[in-house]
Amino acid sequence: MIKNKFTTQVSQDLKNENFIGFKINHKILNRLGFFVLKKAFKKKTIDQYKFKFINNQRKQIIKKTKNHLVEVKIDKLSFFKKIYKDPQLKKIVKNFYNGNVGSDFFRIVKKDINNTKPVFCHQDTGYQFGSFNRYSLFISLTKSYNLNGGMTVYPSTHKFGYLGDAGEISKKITKNFIKICPSLESGDVLIMHSSLWHESEKNYKKIDRIYLEVHIQDADEPSTNFVISGKRNDVIKIPFDKNKVFSNSRVQRIVKLKNKIKKINI
Numbered sequence: 001m002i003k004n005k006f007t008t009q010v011s012q013d014l015k016n017e018n019f020i021g022f023k024i025n026h027k028i029l030n031r032l033g034f035f036v037l038k039k040a041f042k043k044k045t046i047d048q049y050k051f052k053f054i055n056n057q058r059k060q061i062i063k064k065t066k067n068h069l070v071e072v073k074i075d076k077l078s079f080f081k082k083i084y085k086d087p088q089l090k091k092i093v094k095n096f097y098n099g100n101v102g103s104d105f106f107r108i109v110k111k112d113i114n115n116t117k118p119v120f121c122h123q124d125t126g127y128q129f130g131s132f133n134r135y136s137l138f139i140s141l142t143k144s145y146n147l148n149g150g151m152t153v154y155p156s157t158h159k160f161g162y163l164g165d166a167g168e169i170s171k172k173i174t175k176n177f178i179k180i181c182p183s184l185e186s187g188d189v190l191i192m193h194s195s196l197w198h199e200s201e202k203n204y205k206k207i208d209r210i211y212l213e214v215h216i217q218d219a220d221e222p223s224t225n226f227v228i229s230g231k232r233n234d235v236i237k238i239p240f241d242k243n244k245v246f247s248n249s250r251v252q253r254i255v256k257l258k259n260k261i262k263k264i265n266i
């Protein structure tokens, strides 16, 4: 919310750190667009996921996505799909979407000694496929705080909804808003609405900041790939390749234009 123009409730929530707890407060999550759930996963579970990730990364079986600042795709490693059966995850999601909770993707988003760059302020909605009432669960596999590039959020900005394009939100706008970088321990989960504005600092400390991100949505969304809780009704499933929907989009036109320029310069 805009500095000095908070609603009383949002002000109180921020002042009293009501967004941190051992149980999700859905009212506060709805008001602020984020919530920090403490000790949601046992150390043993977190250690397993961290070990699998680090090990596979070292063997170069998985790598950071080219041209992406922090993403490592892990969907080919069946080990990580275990997360969807984990009672600890089921417990977290049980009060979303009347208990019928699905997921369209999961991935790692990380910073480390080789990958320290900051991430500009954006909302995820413009990069996603489907309806707008969805959340990311950032399961912290390490400590995460300002100096190692932890997630920074702009409280209540999800209320503005989809901003009509994807990319960096202007600093001329964001400078007027309060931002918070909650410190997380491994095993904590940052729950974030996909429309919430967020960014992250450079990893100044050069120590690992690793999140296992699980994206959740109503199980009945056409893009649901995994049902975490409850059931999926007999709903339409996407009958086409999500990545080949457009024959002439904004992004495609930019790519074409870039290629033209490249050719001219050769």
Ligand SMILES: [Fe+2]
Binding pocket: 122, 123, 124, 198
């Ligand atoms: Fe994001």
